[in-house]
Amino acid sequence: MFKGLPKVLVVDDEQDILEIIRHSLAKEGFEVHIAANGAQAVEQAKKIKPEIIIMDVMMPVMDGMEACRQLKGFPETQNIPVIFLTARSEEFAELAGFEAGADDYISKPVRNRVLLSRLKAILRRRNTLSTPEPEKYDFGNLKIDRERYVVEYDGKTLQFPRKEFELLSFLASRPGRVFSRDEILENVWGNEVLVVDRTIDVHVRKIREKLDDKFIYTVKGVGYKFES
Amino acid sequence: MFKGLPKVLVVDDEQDILEIIRHSLAKEGFEVHIAANGAQAVEQAKKIKPEIIIMDVMMPVMDGMEACRQLKGFPETQNIPVIFLTARSEEFAELAGFEAGADDYISKPVRNRVLLSRLKAILRRRNTLSTPEPEKYDFGNLKIDRERYVVEYDGKTLQFPRKEFELLSFLASRPGRVFSRDEILENVWGNEVLVVDRTIDVHVRKIREKLDDKFIYTVKGVGYKFES
Protein backbone atom coordinates (compact mmCIF):
# COMPACT_ATOMS: atom_id res chain seq x y z
CA MET A 1 0.00 0.00 0.00
CA PHE A 2 1.17 3.53 -0.73
CA LYS A 3 1.71 6.25 1.73
CA GLY A 4 -0.16 9.29 0.49
CA LEU A 5 -0.85 9.65 -3.20
CA PRO A 6 0.76 7.35 -5.72
CA LYS A 7 3.45 9.19 -7.67
CA VAL A 8 3.53 9.16 -11.44
CA LEU A 9 6.27 10.46 -13.66
CA VAL A 10 5.08 11.63 -17.07
CA VAL A 11 7.68 12.13 -19.75
CA ASP A 12 7.00 13.84 -23.08
CA ASP A 13 8.60 16.63 -25.03
CA GLU A 14 5.28 18.01 -26.20
CA GLN A 15 4.06 20.48 -23.67
CA ASP A 16 0.38 20.07 -24.62
CA ILE A 17 0.28 16.35 -24.11
CA LEU A 18 2.17 16.66 -20.88
CA GLU A 19 -0.43 19.09 -19.65
CA ILE A 20 -3.39 16.96 -20.62
CA ILE A 21 -2.07 13.91 -18.92
CA ARG A 22 -0.90 15.80 -15.90
CA HIS A 23 -4.28 17.36 -15.46
CA SER A 24 -6.35 14.27 -15.75
CA LEU A 25 -4.08 12.20 -13.55
CA ALA A 26 -3.97 14.88 -10.91
CA LYS A 27 -7.73 14.89 -10.84
CA GLU A 28 -7.74 11.15 -10.32
CA GLY A 29 -5.61 11.47 -7.24
CA PHE A 30 -2.07 10.98 -8.44
CA GLU A 31 0.90 13.05 -7.50
CA VAL A 32 2.18 13.95 -10.95
CA HIS A 33 5.77 14.76 -11.82
CA ILE A 34 6.94 15.67 -15.29
CA ALA A 35 10.02 15.54 -17.44
CA ALA A 36 10.62 16.72 -21.02
CA ASN A 37 13.13 14.13 -22.20
CA GLY A 38 14.77 10.87 -21.38
CA ALA A 39 17.69 12.33 -19.54
CA GLN A 40 15.49 14.34 -17.25
CA ALA A 41 13.30 11.32 -16.77
CA VAL A 42 16.10 9.14 -15.49
CA GLU A 43 17.30 11.86 -13.21
CA GLN A 44 13.81 12.51 -11.83
CA ALA A 45 13.02 8.85 -11.43
CA LYS A 46 16.02 8.30 -9.23
CA LYS A 47 15.12 11.27 -7.12
CA ILE A 48 11.39 10.89 -6.55
CA LYS A 49 11.00 7.12 -6.95
CA PRO A 50 7.61 7.18 -8.68
CA GLU A 51 5.33 4.18 -8.54
CA ILE A 52 5.02 4.28 -12.30
CA ILE A 53 6.41 6.05 -15.36
CA ILE A 54 4.54 7.04 -18.50
CA MET A 55 6.94 7.92 -21.28
CA ASP A 56 6.84 8.99 -24.89
CA VAL A 57 9.05 6.93 -27.16
CA MET A 58 10.14 9.73 -29.45
CA MET A 59 11.96 12.50 -27.67
CA PRO A 60 15.00 14.70 -28.18
CA VAL A 61 18.18 14.43 -26.07
CA MET A 62 17.40 10.87 -25.02
CA ASP A 63 14.55 8.85 -26.41
CA GLY A 64 12.21 6.67 -24.39
CA MET A 65 13.90 3.42 -25.34
CA GLU A 66 17.25 4.49 -24.13
CA ALA A 67 15.82 6.06 -20.98
CA CYS A 68 13.98 2.87 -20.21
CA ARG A 69 17.09 0.78 -20.70
CA GLN A 70 18.99 2.99 -18.33
CA LEU A 71 16.22 2.89 -15.73
CA LYS A 72 16.24 -0.87 -15.82
CA GLY A 73 19.96 -0.72 -15.16
CA PHE A 74 19.79 1.05 -11.85
CA PRO A 75 18.72 -1.03 -8.90
CA GLU A 76 16.66 1.75 -7.35
CA THR A 77 14.59 2.26 -10.50
CA GLN A 78 14.56 -1.11 -12.18
CA ASN A 79 11.30 -2.25 -10.64
CA ILE A 80 9.31 0.81 -11.58
CA PRO A 81 6.85 -0.12 -14.32
CA VAL A 82 7.13 1.89 -17.51
CA ILE A 83 4.31 2.56 -19.93
CA PHE A 84 5.31 3.75 -23.38
CA LEU A 85 3.40 6.18 -25.50
CA THR A 86 3.82 5.51 -29.21
CA ALA A 87 2.54 7.36 -32.25
CA ARG A 88 1.05 4.22 -33.70
CA SER A 89 0.63 0.77 -32.30
CA GLU A 90 2.69 -0.90 -35.01
CA GLU A 91 5.64 1.21 -34.19
CA PHE A 92 6.06 -0.42 -30.88
CA ALA A 93 6.68 -3.89 -32.15
CA GLU A 94 9.29 -2.66 -34.60
CA LEU A 95 11.06 -0.69 -31.99
CA ALA A 96 11.13 -3.66 -29.68
CA GLY A 97 10.17 -1.68 -26.64
CA PHE A 98 9.63 -4.71 -24.51
CA GLU A 99 13.26 -5.57 -24.91
CA ALA A 100 14.06 -2.24 -23.42
CA GLY A 101 12.02 -3.28 -20.41
CA ALA A 102 8.65 -1.59 -20.97
CA ASP A 103 5.70 -2.99 -19.06
CA ASP A 104 2.98 -1.78 -21.34
CA TYR A 105 2.35 0.67 -24.11
CA ILE A 106 -0.44 2.92 -25.27
CA SER A 107 -0.79 4.36 -28.73
CA LYS A 108 -1.56 8.00 -29.32
CA PRO A 109 -3.80 9.87 -29.37
CA VAL A 110 -4.10 9.11 -25.72
CA ARG A 111 -7.56 8.65 -24.33
CA ASN A 112 -7.69 9.41 -20.68
CA ARG A 113 -9.89 6.46 -19.93
CA VAL A 114 -7.51 4.04 -21.49
CA LEU A 115 -4.52 5.52 -19.82
CA LEU A 116 -6.16 5.55 -16.44
CA SER A 117 -7.38 2.03 -16.60
CA ARG A 118 -3.97 0.70 -17.65
CA LEU A 119 -2.37 2.69 -14.95
CA LYS A 120 -4.66 1.44 -12.29
CA ALA A 121 -4.36 -2.09 -13.57
CA ILE A 122 -0.62 -2.02 -13.23
CA LEU A 123 -0.72 -0.46 -9.82
CA ARG A 124 -3.30 -2.92 -8.66
CA ARG A 125 -1.20 -5.80 -9.87
CA ARG A 126 1.68 -4.58 -7.78
CA ASN A 127 -0.47 -3.96 -4.79
CA THR A 128 -2.14 -7.31 -4.68
CA LEU A 129 1.26 -8.92 -4.44
CA SER A 130 1.69 -7.40 -1.04
CA THR A 131 -1.96 -7.12 -0.04
CA PRO A 132 -3.46 -10.56 0.31
CA GLU A 133 -7.26 -10.25 0.21
CA PRO A 134 -9.63 -12.75 1.72
CA GLU A 135 -9.36 -15.58 -0.73
CA LYS A 136 -11.97 -17.99 0.45
CA TYR A 137 -15.59 -17.74 1.49
CA ASP A 138 -17.08 -20.61 3.42
CA PHE A 139 -20.84 -21.06 3.76
CA GLY A 140 -21.00 -24.67 4.84
CA ASN A 141 -22.00 -26.67 1.80
CA LEU A 142 -20.90 -23.83 -0.43
CA LYS A 143 -17.32 -22.66 -0.59
CA ILE A 144 -15.97 -20.04 -2.92
CA ASP A 145 -12.25 -20.20 -3.47
CA ARG A 146 -11.10 -17.00 -5.09
CA GLU A 147 -7.55 -18.13 -5.29
CA ARG A 148 -8.22 -21.30 -7.20
CA TYR A 149 -11.23 -19.83 -8.94
CA VAL A 150 -13.50 -22.71 -8.09
CA VAL A 151 -16.79 -23.21 -6.29
CA GLU A 152 -17.37 -26.22 -4.10
CA TYR A 153 -21.00 -27.14 -3.70
CA ASP A 154 -22.19 -30.23 -1.82
CA GLY A 155 -18.76 -31.76 -2.05
CA LYS A 156 -18.52 -31.32 -5.81
CA THR A 157 -15.99 -28.92 -7.25
CA LEU A 158 -17.44 -26.72 -9.96
CA GLN A 159 -15.59 -24.67 -12.52
CA PHE A 160 -17.54 -21.46 -13.02
CA PRO A 161 -16.99 -19.25 -16.05
CA ARG A 162 -15.29 -16.02 -15.13
CA LYS A 163 -18.26 -13.67 -15.12
CA GLU A 164 -20.43 -16.07 -13.21
CA PHE A 165 -17.71 -16.63 -10.68
CA GLU A 166 -17.10 -12.96 -10.18
CA LEU A 167 -20.76 -12.19 -9.90
CA LEU A 168 -21.34 -14.90 -7.33
CA SER A 169 -18.30 -14.02 -5.34
CA PHE A 170 -19.15 -10.35 -5.38
CA LEU A 171 -22.62 -10.96 -4.00
CA ALA A 172 -21.20 -13.41 -1.49
CA SER A 173 -18.66 -10.89 -0.30
CA ARG A 174 -21.44 -9.25 1.70
CA PRO A 175 -24.06 -11.85 2.50
CA GLY A 176 -27.53 -10.44 2.95
CA ARG A 177 -26.73 -7.07 1.51
CA VAL A 178 -28.91 -6.22 -1.50
CA PHE A 179 -27.06 -4.91 -4.51
CA SER A 180 -28.79 -2.96 -7.23
CA ARG A 181 -28.03 -3.87 -10.81
CA ASP A 182 -26.07 -0.68 -11.15
CA GLU A 183 -23.91 -1.54 -8.20
CA ILE A 184 -23.33 -4.98 -9.61
CA LEU A 185 -22.38 -3.63 -13.00
CA GLU A 186 -19.96 -1.20 -11.50
CA ASN A 187 -18.30 -3.78 -9.31
CA VAL A 188 -18.30 -6.86 -11.49
CA TRP A 189 -18.08 -5.34 -14.94
CA GLY A 190 -16.09 -2.23 -14.11
CA ASN A 191 -16.32 1.47 -14.59
CA GLU A 192 -16.71 1.65 -18.29
CA VAL A 193 -19.82 -0.44 -18.36
CA LEU A 194 -21.09 -1.22 -21.82
CA VAL A 195 -23.52 -3.91 -20.95
CA VAL A 196 -27.27 -4.00 -20.62
CA ASP A 197 -28.32 -4.83 -17.09
CA ARG A 198 -30.44 -7.72 -18.32
CA THR A 199 -27.16 -9.48 -18.75
CA ILE A 200 -26.95 -9.82 -15.03
CA ASP A 201 -30.21 -11.69 -14.91
CA VAL A 202 -28.97 -14.21 -17.39
CA HIS A 203 -25.85 -14.85 -15.38
CA VAL A 204 -27.88 -15.13 -12.23
CA ARG A 205 -30.01 -17.73 -13.90
CA LYS A 206 -26.98 -19.78 -14.85
CA ILE A 207 -25.59 -19.61 -11.36
CA ARG A 208 -28.90 -20.63 -9.86
CA GLU A 209 -29.04 -23.56 -12.22
CA LYS A 210 -25.74 -24.78 -10.86
CA LEU A 211 -26.61 -24.13 -7.24
CA ASP A 212 -30.16 -25.50 -7.30
CA ASP A 213 -31.80 -22.08 -7.00
CA LYS A 214 -30.23 -21.52 -3.64
CA PHE A 215 -28.07 -18.67 -2.40
CA ILE A 216 -29.04 -15.92 -4.83
CA TYR A 217 -32.34 -14.22 -4.15
CA THR A 218 -34.24 -11.53 -5.99
CA VAL A 219 -35.49 -8.43 -4.25
CA LYS A 220 -37.94 -7.14 -6.76
CA GLY A 221 -37.50 -3.55 -7.76
CA VAL A 222 -34.21 -3.38 -5.93
CA GLY A 223 -31.69 -5.99 -6.95
CA TYR A 224 -30.13 -9.28 -5.93
CA LYS A 225 -28.64 -10.59 -2.75
CA PHE A 226 -26.72 -13.59 -1.54
CA GLU A 227 -27.89 -15.56 1.46
CA SER A 228 -26.90 -18.94 2.75
CA MET B 1 -29.95 11.39 -1.64
CA PHE B 2 -32.09 13.13 -4.22
CA LYS B 3 -35.71 13.91 -3.84
CA GLY B 4 -37.32 12.61 -6.95
CA LEU B 5 -35.34 12.12 -10.13
CA PRO B 6 -31.83 13.42 -10.63
CA LYS B 7 -31.86 16.40 -12.96
CA VAL B 8 -29.64 16.59 -16.00
CA LEU B 9 -29.13 19.60 -18.23
CA VAL B 10 -28.26 18.70 -21.81
CA VAL B 11 -26.85 21.46 -23.99
CA ASP B 12 -26.45 21.17 -27.74
CA ASP B 13 -27.41 23.32 -30.71
CA GLU B 14 -28.27 20.34 -32.85
CA GLN B 15 -31.88 19.49 -32.28
CA ASP B 16 -31.44 15.87 -33.31
CA ILE B 17 -28.72 15.08 -30.85
CA LEU B 18 -30.57 16.87 -28.13
CA GLU B 19 -33.60 14.71 -28.76
CA ILE B 20 -31.69 11.48 -28.82
CA ILE B 21 -29.94 12.17 -25.58
CA ARG B 22 -33.01 13.52 -23.93
CA HIS B 23 -34.95 10.46 -24.85
CA SER B 24 -32.47 7.93 -23.63
CA LEU B 25 -31.80 9.73 -20.39
CA ALA B 26 -35.47 10.17 -19.69
CA LYS B 27 -35.91 6.49 -20.15
CA GLU B 28 -33.19 5.86 -17.59
CA GLY B 29 -34.99 7.87 -14.99
CA PHE B 30 -33.48 11.31 -15.26
CA GLU B 31 -35.39 14.53 -15.27
CA VAL B 32 -34.00 16.04 -18.46
CA HIS B 33 -33.77 19.75 -19.16
CA ILE B 34 -32.38 21.18 -22.36
CA ALA B 35 -30.68 24.28 -23.70
CA ALA B 36 -29.55 25.18 -27.21
CA ASN B 37 -26.51 27.29 -26.45
CA GLY B 38 -24.11 28.30 -23.75
CA ALA B 39 -26.01 31.38 -22.69
CA GLN B 40 -29.21 29.44 -22.18
CA ALA B 41 -27.26 26.77 -20.39
CA VAL B 42 -25.89 29.12 -17.79
CA GLU B 43 -29.29 30.66 -17.27
CA GLN B 44 -30.99 27.27 -16.95
CA ALA B 45 -28.33 25.89 -14.67
CA LYS B 46 -28.82 28.67 -12.18
CA LYS B 47 -32.53 28.19 -12.22
CA ILE B 48 -32.99 24.46 -12.01
CA LYS B 49 -29.74 23.46 -10.29
CA PRO B 50 -29.16 20.21 -12.16
CA GLU B 51 -27.08 17.46 -10.64
CA ILE B 52 -25.03 17.30 -13.81
CA ILE B 53 -24.54 19.06 -17.13
CA ILE B 54 -23.77 17.50 -20.49
CA MET B 55 -22.63 20.10 -22.97
CA ASP B 56 -21.49 20.29 -26.56
CA VAL B 57 -18.28 22.20 -27.03
CA MET B 58 -19.15 23.81 -30.35
CA MET B 59 -22.21 26.00 -30.19
CA PRO B 60 -23.39 29.37 -31.48
CA VAL B 61 -23.96 32.37 -29.20
CA MET B 62 -21.72 30.99 -26.47
CA ASP B 63 -19.61 27.89 -26.83
CA GLY B 64 -19.26 25.20 -24.23
CA MET B 65 -15.86 26.36 -23.03
CA GLU B 66 -17.06 29.79 -22.19
CA ALA B 67 -20.27 28.51 -20.62
CA CYS B 68 -18.29 26.14 -18.46
CA ARG B 69 -15.98 28.89 -17.32
CA GLN B 70 -18.93 31.02 -16.37
CA LEU B 71 -20.63 28.20 -14.52
CA LYS B 72 -17.50 27.60 -12.52
CA GLY B 73 -17.58 31.26 -11.62
CA PHE B 74 -20.94 31.29 -9.86
CA PRO B 75 -21.06 29.82 -6.40
CA GLU B 76 -24.43 28.17 -6.94
CA THR B 77 -23.29 26.33 -10.05
CA GLN B 78 -19.59 25.79 -9.57
CA ASN B 79 -19.92 22.37 -8.07
CA ILE B 80 -22.10 20.95 -10.78
CA PRO B 81 -20.07 18.47 -12.81
CA VAL B 82 -19.83 19.21 -16.52
CA ILE B 83 -19.31 16.60 -19.20
CA PHE B 84 -18.22 17.87 -22.60
CA LEU B 85 -19.19 16.45 -25.92
CA THR B 86 -16.49 16.94 -28.54
CA ALA B 87 -16.69 16.31 -32.27
CA ARG B 88 -13.55 14.23 -32.16
CA SER B 89 -11.21 13.36 -29.40
CA GLU B 90 -9.11 16.32 -30.37
CA GLU B 91 -6.46 16.80 -27.84
CA PHE B 92 -6.72 20.51 -27.99
CA ALA B 93 -10.38 20.54 -27.12
CA GLU B 94 -9.72 18.14 -24.34
CA LEU B 95 -6.97 20.20 -22.85
CA ALA B 96 -8.80 23.49 -23.07
CA GLY B 97 -11.89 21.84 -21.72
CA PHE B 98 -10.26 20.64 -18.57
CA GLU B 99 -8.83 24.06 -18.01
CA ALA B 100 -12.29 25.51 -18.34
CA GLY B 101 -13.31 23.19 -15.51
CA ALA B 102 -14.85 20.23 -17.29
CA ASP B 103 -15.07 17.05 -15.27
CA ASP B 104 -15.04 14.65 -18.16
CA TYR B 105 -15.52 14.53 -21.85
CA ILE B 106 -17.04 12.19 -24.37
CA SER B 107 -16.29 12.20 -28.07
CA LYS B 108 -19.03 12.02 -30.62
CA PRO B 109 -20.70 10.08 -31.93
CA VAL B 110 -22.13 9.54 -28.50
CA ARG B 111 -22.90 6.01 -27.52
CA ASN B 112 -25.74 5.90 -25.07
CA ARG B 113 -24.13 3.27 -22.95
CA VAL B 114 -20.94 5.20 -22.60
CA LEU B 115 -22.77 8.37 -21.73
CA LEU B 116 -24.90 6.62 -19.17
CA SER B 117 -22.10 4.84 -17.47
CA ARG B 118 -20.04 8.00 -17.13
CA LEU B 119 -23.03 9.86 -15.88
CA LYS B 120 -23.82 7.31 -13.26
CA ALA B 121 -20.21 7.04 -12.24
CA ILE B 122 -20.02 10.76 -11.59
CA LEU B 123 -23.30 10.87 -9.75
CA ARG B 124 -22.37 7.92 -7.63
CA ARG B 125 -19.07 9.45 -6.73
CA ARG B 126 -20.89 12.51 -5.43
CA ASN B 127 -23.58 10.57 -3.69
CA THR B 128 -21.46 8.21 -1.72
CA LEU B 129 -19.58 11.15 -0.33
CA SER B 130 -22.66 12.59 1.30
CA THR B 131 -24.91 9.64 2.08
CA PRO B 132 -24.12 8.15 5.46
CA GLU B 133 -27.66 6.93 6.04
CA PRO B 134 -28.64 4.70 8.90
CA GLU B 135 -29.13 1.25 7.50
CA LYS B 136 -31.07 -0.37 10.27
CA TYR B 137 -33.91 0.59 12.55
CA ASP B 138 -34.53 -1.43 15.69
CA PHE B 139 -37.81 -1.28 17.61
CA GLY B 140 -37.56 -4.42 19.70
CA ASN B 141 -39.82 -6.96 18.07
CA LEU B 142 -39.71 -4.99 14.83
CA LYS B 143 -36.51 -4.42 12.94
CA ILE B 144 -36.19 -2.72 9.60
CA ASP B 145 -33.02 -3.58 7.75
CA ARG B 146 -32.55 -1.21 4.85
CA GLU B 147 -29.42 -2.91 3.69
CA ARG B 148 -30.98 -6.30 3.37
CA TYR B 149 -34.34 -4.90 2.47
CA VAL B 150 -36.16 -7.06 4.97
CA VAL B 151 -38.44 -6.53 7.95
CA GLU B 152 -38.09 -8.74 10.99
CA TYR B 153 -41.24 -8.98 13.03
CA ASP B 154 -41.60 -11.26 16.04
CA GLY B 155 -38.63 -13.31 14.93
CA LYS B 156 -40.00 -13.86 11.45
CA THR B 157 -38.24 -12.34 8.48
CA LEU B 158 -40.63 -10.71 6.05
CA GLN B 159 -39.99 -9.69 2.47
CA PHE B 160 -41.93 -6.49 1.83
CA PRO B 161 -42.63 -5.25 -1.68
CA ARG B 162 -40.58 -2.18 -2.42
CA LYS B 163 -43.21 0.53 -1.98
CA GLU B 164 -44.46 -0.96 1.23
CA PHE B 165 -40.94 -1.28 2.53
CA GLU B 166 -40.09 2.28 1.66
CA LEU B 167 -43.29 3.62 3.10
CA LEU B 168 -42.81 1.79 6.35
CA SER B 169 -39.20 2.71 6.63
CA PHE B 170 -39.94 6.34 5.85
CA LEU B 171 -42.52 6.57 8.61
CA ALA B 172 -40.22 4.69 10.95
CA SER B 173 -37.38 7.07 10.27
CA ARG B 174 -39.07 9.53 12.63
CA PRO B 175 -41.17 7.60 15.11
CA GLY B 176 -44.09 9.56 16.49
CA ARG B 177 -43.95 12.27 13.90
CA VAL B 178 -47.15 12.57 11.86
CA PHE B 179 -46.69 12.82 8.12
CA SER B 180 -49.36 14.22 5.84
CA ARG B 181 -50.18 12.34 2.68
CA ASP B 182 -48.46 15.04 0.70
CA GLU B 183 -45.28 14.66 2.67
CA ILE B 184 -45.41 10.93 2.22
CA LEU B 185 -45.96 11.21 -1.50
CA GLU B 186 -43.08 13.59 -1.84
CA ASN B 187 -40.67 11.43 0.09
CA VAL B 188 -41.65 7.94 -0.88
CA TRP B 189 -42.92 8.46 -4.38
CA GLY B 190 -41.05 11.59 -5.42
CA ASN B 191 -42.11 14.99 -6.57
CA GLU B 192 -43.02 14.37 -10.12
CA VAL B 193 -45.15 11.28 -9.72
CA LEU B 194 -48.83 11.58 -10.22
CA VAL B 195 -50.57 9.24 -7.89
CA VAL B 196 -53.83 9.58 -6.09
CA ASP B 197 -53.14 10.00 -2.40
CA ARG B 198 -55.57 7.25 -1.54
CA THR B 199 -52.95 4.93 -2.86
CA ILE B 200 -51.12 5.48 0.39
CA ASP B 201 -54.09 4.19 2.33
CA VAL B 202 -54.01 0.98 0.39
CA HIS B 203 -50.36 0.43 1.09
CA VAL B 204 -50.83 1.26 4.73
CA ARG B 205 -53.48 -1.35 4.92
CA LYS B 206 -51.21 -3.98 3.43
CA ILE B 207 -48.48 -3.15 5.88
CA ARG B 208 -50.87 -3.30 8.81
CA GLU B 209 -52.04 -6.68 7.61
CA LYS B 210 -48.50 -7.97 7.90
CA LEU B 211 -47.76 -6.29 11.21
CA ASP B 212 -51.04 -7.12 12.96
CA ASP B 213 -52.33 -3.55 12.84
CA LYS B 214 -49.50 -2.37 15.00
CA PHE B 215 -46.95 0.38 14.42
CA ILE B 216 -48.79 2.50 11.86
CA TYR B 217 -51.52 4.75 13.24
CA THR B 218 -53.99 7.08 11.58
CA VAL B 219 -54.33 10.67 12.68
CA LYS B 220 -57.62 11.59 11.17
CA GLY B 221 -57.60 14.64 8.97
CA VAL B 222 -53.83 14.85 9.17
CA GLY B 223 -51.98 11.75 8.08
CA TYR B 224 -50.12 8.72 9.38
CA LYS B 225 -47.48 8.09 11.96
CA PHE B 226 -45.26 5.28 13.12
CA GLU B 227 -45.11 4.31 16.78
CA SER B 228 -43.73 1.25 18.50
Next chain:
DNA sequence: TTCCTTTGTGACATAATGTTTAAAGGATTG
Protein backbone atom coordinates in the same frame (compact mmCIF):
# COMPACT_ATOMS: atom_id res chain seq x y z
C1' DT C 1 -79.35 10.73 15.73
C1' DT C 2 -78.28 12.17 11.08
C1' DC C 3 -75.41 13.95 7.80
C1' DC C 4 -71.01 14.51 6.04
C1' DT C 5 -66.18 13.81 5.73
C1' DT C 6 -62.45 10.81 6.13
C1' DT C 7 -60.47 6.34 6.13
C1' DG C 8 -60.50 1.14 5.37
C1' DT C 9 -61.22 -2.79 2.31
C1' DG C 10 -61.33 -6.10 -1.45
C1' DA C 11 -61.31 -6.81 -6.24
C1' DC C 12 -59.42 -5.78 -10.44
C1' DA C 13 -56.64 -3.99 -14.47
C1' DT C 14 -52.34 -3.02 -15.96
C1' DA C 15 -47.80 -1.50 -15.39
C1' DA C 16 -43.46 -2.89 -13.87
C1' DT C 17 -40.20 -6.21 -13.16
C1' DG C 18 -37.94 -10.62 -13.46
C1' DT C 19 -37.20 -15.28 -15.83
C1' DT C 20 -36.24 -18.19 -19.43
C1' DT C 21 -34.90 -19.57 -23.97
C1' DA C 22 -32.52 -19.18 -28.09
C1' DA C 23 -29.21 -17.55 -30.88
C1' DA C 24 -25.39 -14.51 -32.59
C1' DG C 25 -20.89 -13.01 -32.06
C1' DG C 26 -16.40 -13.10 -29.59
C1' DA C 27 -12.92 -15.05 -27.24
C1' DT C 28 -10.17 -18.94 -26.20
C1' DT C 29 -8.00 -23.19 -26.66
C1' DG C 30 -6.00 -27.10 -28.50
Next chain:
DNA sequence: CAATCCTTTAAACATTATGTCACAAAGGAA
Protein backbone atom coordinates in the same frame (compact mmCIF):
# COMPACT_ATOMS: atom_id res chain seq x y z
C1' DC D 1 -8.03 -22.39 -37.81
C1' DA D 2 -11.59 -25.24 -36.19
C1' DA D 3 -14.14 -26.35 -32.28
C1' DT D 4 -15.77 -25.01 -28.08
C1' DC D 5 -17.14 -22.33 -24.57
C1' DC D 6 -18.46 -17.47 -22.86
C1' DT D 7 -20.76 -13.49 -23.03
C1' DT D 8 -24.24 -10.71 -24.42
C1' DT D 9 -28.55 -9.46 -26.53
C1' DA D 10 -33.27 -9.86 -27.79
C1' DA D 11 -37.75 -11.58 -27.32
C1' DA D 12 -41.35 -14.28 -25.45
C1' DC D 13 -43.19 -15.47 -21.26
C1' DA D 14 -44.29 -15.36 -16.19
C1' DT D 15 -44.92 -13.13 -12.10
C1' DT D 16 -45.59 -9.64 -8.87
C1' DA D 17 -46.38 -5.02 -7.56
C1' DT D 18 -48.90 -0.95 -7.95
C1' DG D 19 -52.62 2.10 -8.48
C1' DT D 20 -57.58 2.85 -8.98
C1' DC D 21 -62.17 2.17 -8.10
C1' DA D 22 -66.48 1.41 -5.69
C1' DC D 23 -68.34 0.75 -1.64
C1' DA D 24 -68.23 -0.10 3.46
C1' DA D 25 -67.09 1.54 7.86
C1' DA D 26 -65.78 4.87 11.26
C1' DG D 27 -65.59 9.23 13.36
C1' DG D 28 -67.13 14.04 14.20
C1' DA D 29 -70.07 17.94 14.21
C1' DA D 30 -74.56 19.89 14.36
